[in-house]
Amino acid sequence: MDRTDHTASPPVIDLRSALVRLEQSPDELISTDHEIDPRSELAGVYKRVGAGGTVMRPTRTGPAMMFENVKGYPGARVLVGLMAKRERVALLLDSRPEELGRRMGEAVLNGIAPVVLKGQSAPCQEQVFRADDPHFDLRKLLPAPTNTEEDAGPYFCLGLLLGSDPDNGHTDVTIHRLCVQGRDELSVFFAPGRHIDAFRAKAEERGEALPITINMGLDPAIPIGACFEAPTTPLGFDELTVAGGLRGRAVELVDAVTVKERSIARAEIVIEGEILPGRRIREDVNTNTGHAMPEFPGYNGPANPSLPVIKVKAVTMRKNAILQTLVGPGEEHVNLAGIPTEASIFNACDKALPGFVKNVYAHSAGGGKLLAILQVCQRSAGDAGKARQAALIALAVYRELKNIIIVDDDVDLFDSNDVLWAMQTRYQGNVDTMFLPGVTGHVLDPSQVPEYDPSIPAKGVSCKTIFDCTYPWKLKEHFVRAQFREVDPHPFAPSIFPKAGM
Structure with a gap:
């Protein structure tokens, strides 16, 4: 397959190297030190700058955006829109926009299993904040945004849950909406059929908690690879192998600090915790808005009356960590969910x-x-x-x-x-x-x-x-489109077509 040549750029191995690549391309990343409130204002700004997708108009497809001055969180940085443009996804995945589905399809078929780092320090654990510290408060530590005034609360919108089957140890990674409910508690929404929810149910039947890690700020190959679904990635399939296939090298994992699970070693931020057995919470218990957050169809979904609870044990992070988020219905969700969908459909149709x-x-x-x-x-x-x-x-x-x-x-x-x-x-x-x-x-x-x-x-x-x-087919000759002469437009409109050739 013909792919875009990025040999002059450093390889993408984590979020920071992905941002370096974007900085080398005009109009793909902008930064601001103008103070931003993570409560509704941040999403309101990016809605106009580059959200796209099913967001209510006016919106547009635009650059990724880094907010360097977050109100109430000195030193925090929030990134939004990293994959909110198909051309930018292609740039980050060494592909062409029109070939992304087939590129992902190849990666599924040629995956590389993750590896576990033993006896090594991991970037994601440069700083450790334990929840048993009386001063620990997730709400003050990380600037989880609210997208709208009606949100049930602050959400981590790009938290990649990593959990394992309590019977056989098979690992799964998926993205779920996570609402901050207290100093050390999150609610998690599982759409029907999600594998980590099946792991949770198994553990709950035994009266046991399910250890998980929530990994944020990643090499973009990891979250997009995690968005495949069955039957392309059946129960027992480790989606981290897809990211390995995309990059041609294994994703690196490290043992978590406080739970018996693993973290993605080069993540910006990792929340370690357990999904508690038999514990449920109303999603909008702190706000009573009746709504959750904007979901991919473009509507504010209803607050769920009964969701599983994650008890946070620790937060680990890199120094000067970047919290990555998205605007729920935007083009970033389209690409994260849609390109794996394209790959799954293309592979199945091409086989049949x-x-x-x-x-x-x-x-x-x-x-x-x-x-x-x-x-x-x-x-x-x-x-x-x-x-x-x-x-x-x-x-x-x-x-x-x-x-x-x-x-x-x-x-x-x-x-x-x-x-x-x-x-x-x-x-x-x-x-x-x-x-x-x-x-x-x-x-x-x-x-x-x-x-x-x-x-x-x-x-x-x-x-x-x-x-x-x-x-x-029998009427094919009646449906031939008008054929125009192929002419190189460069000499006539160089400002629009700066390069010669057709």
């Missing part, structure tokens, strides 16, 4: 229908989860039906997917106007639409509830829809 599906895009409008565009290549009359077969494979591979639009290979699947053009000229609703009602979807889509449609049996059940916007 070799060479037929050319590319996949998990569209921003669906938060990287609900809407996929499939680009296919028809080569003969024998390909009839393959496009819809590919869509069915996609739905089987990624259960949270809701709608699929299929286009031909002369359509740019990353250009929404081009996709909608195909829908207007190569689609008839009564002929080219497939409905699959009563299928498992995503609980955070507010339309997937019985109150919306009485035929929906339970929250998180949806009607899946396939829009076949490909031309019929």
Whole structure:
């Protein structure tokens, strides 16, 4: 695969080296020492600067942003938007934007297992703050932001939970929303089917706590690699191997200081703790707002009435640590969730229908989860039906997917106007639409509830829809797009096209 050459740049091995790479590219990272309040103001600023995604307009896709002066937290730094632009993700992962899904797909198939550092000091443990110290207070130590005035509380939005199966020791890593509930307590929301929640349930049946670490401020290959889901990464699959495959070297782990689990050695911040058995908490117990935080569909999700509790045992961090966060519904979530979705769908379709599906895009409008565009290549009359077969494979591979639009290979699947053009000229609703009602979807889509449609049996059940916007092969000659002469525009518009060539 042709990849962007970053040989002149230092390799990305952690968050700090990722930022060095961004600093070498214009307009990818900005910094401010203007005082910012982490309570709503920080997210409000970045909503305008670069959040994108399903955030309410006006918003835009823009640079990552470092806040160097956080109100109430002297010396703290907060980074937002690191992966809130597809081109920036490609820069950080040594790829091209249009090839990211296939690049991730290769990494899943060619993973490298993590390694544990023994007898060595780890950057993530340069400073240790123990919760049994009477002065310890998570709320004062780390500037966890609130995204809106209605948030249930401060949230760690990019905390990568690392936990292990209490039966066989298999490790899993996933990102979950974590609300700060007290000096040493967090609530954690698990969407249905998450593996660490299965580990928690096993431990709880025995009356035992589940030790975990929450790793923040990472090499971007690690969180994006952690966003794969079953069946691509079944129970027992260690997603840290994906980051290893992306980088061509193993992720380094280190034993935690206070719990029997491991931390990511080059993380900026690690929260060590245990998920308590039999303990539950209302998510908005401290605010009574009735809301949690903005989720990927673009809405403030309801506060959950009963969530598991993490008892914090310690916080370890690097010196001058960076707290990394995101704006919930923004383009950063789209990329974190969507690019692994693209990889999963492409790998499965290419295995079943070799060479037929050319590319996949998990569209921003669906938060990287609900809407996929499939680009296919028809080569003969024998390909009839393959496009819809590919869509069915996609739905089987990624259960949270809701709608699929299929286009031909002369359509740019990353250009929404081009996709909608195909829908207007190569689609008839009564002929080219497939409905699959009563299928498992995503609980955070507010339309997937019985109150919306009485035929929906339970929250998180949806009607899946396939829009076949490909031309019929027998009418191929009627759907040839107007062909323009290829001309190098550089001599005529050098300010727009600074380099010659087509």
